[in-house]
Amino acid sequence: MFAGALTATQSHPVRTRGVPAPSFLPRARQISLFAPEGEIYAQGEQAGALYRIEFGAVRVYRLHTDGRRQIVAFYFGGETFGLEAGRTHSFFAEATVHTGLSKFANAPGELASQELMTLALRSMLHAQEHLLVVSRQSAVEKLGAFLLDVAERQGDLDHIDLQMTRVDIGEYLGMTIETVSRSFSKLREEGILRLHGAKTVEIIQPEKLVLLCK
């Protein structure tokens, strides 16, 4: 039945917007499937491989000593992740929903290639953007900036598919699930967005949201 989910999801065109397909990497033989909460790699494991998301979504996070989780990035269909500074992973990577990945063995000699450089700089830029969002003062602004980011990456303002729980969003933005929920409600009450279920968001007044968050 997960195989069913696979074909069903794949029948949608995989979004590749923003991140070009890593043509410089050897073609992956097959797609690995991950159930929600499924671990892709763990902190301490040997790094080196790259992963391209065919469908689904992934969270990359780290654990604080007090047990709290800090999600440093989400990745969606068409995006590539897995590049890290050291030889071993400093982060955990897990699927947030049913997810299909292409894995690329990354030969160490290839590390200096232009494309990998681009990927590293992109990751750096993303971390800095994330920093700007998290250091934003108000909870509503944080959530708004997050939603705009996701909408842009998914290429559709009218139909954002969150593919993650309020817990995930909270751990990404550095706030509690209650505050996340309240912020959604505030944006809804102000007529900026509409919720169709908890995970499908429609942005009605993008201008207002941009004005608020950018």
Place this chain on the structure above:
Amino acid sequence: MFAGALTATQSHPVRTRGVPAPSFLPRARQISLFAPEGEIYAQGEQAGALYRIEFGAVRVYRLHTDGRRQIVAFYFGGETFGLEAGRTHSFFAEATVHTGLSKFANAPGELASQELMTLALRSMLHAQEHLLVVSRQSAVEKLGAFLLDVAERQGDLDHIDLQMTRVDIGEYLGMTIETVSRSFSKLREEGILRLHGAKTVEIIQPEKLVLLCK
């Protein structure tokens, strides 16, 4: 008299700990001097060059639309900065104190070199570490983690030379100067550190601080 400050500072050995000298880059002819608040580059300017700090300190920041400043990194003696994702700078770089820099013209063809890759991955890692610090819950923990970072990079726990104002620290950690000051006071009251003037910090109980922040 600034020339005097130059020789005086240079008589101290320039710390190169953590960041190897960029031997892969063409030797710089001379050292450029910057007064406190002096602009090194601005957002929108053409990027490409790298800078090595001979003495002094640099802040790299970005402006929010509401005018607030978000400092994304500090750099100290021996460290190299200036690498960015795009062709133009997304950030501003300014000296926080009297600073001397070696500028390296960065030939575009060299972009794929192993050493630049290392620099990019280091920047990525730093941005992610910074994110973890800022998303830490309490103000005292943020400041403690920051001090440990600076102490490690300067290689001396007993004598941290901050080389920046409370405003800078606040804009780096995402809190007000009052909260920064109060956090310093709390750490002092708990006997973890001692202040000799506002910018010279002596960490008396590093274990306690590590326990609190790491």
Place this chain on the structure above:
DNA sequence: CGATAGATTGACCTCATTCAACAGGTGTGG
């Protein structure tokens, strides 16, 4: 040695967190 920017401390207030109860939606088994 005086002027001035930077830093500290206090009082008050706002807003996110915490704790708790409730509602809704999803998935499972009958």
Place this chain on the structure above:
DNA sequence: CCACACCTGTTGAATGAGGTCAATCTATCG
């Protein structure tokens, strides 16, 4: 296909940490 159970999300009230405004102190530089 329906009913129940559980997980997820929402909302409310009380608490507390950090922001804001303001006054005072002090370190540094001319």
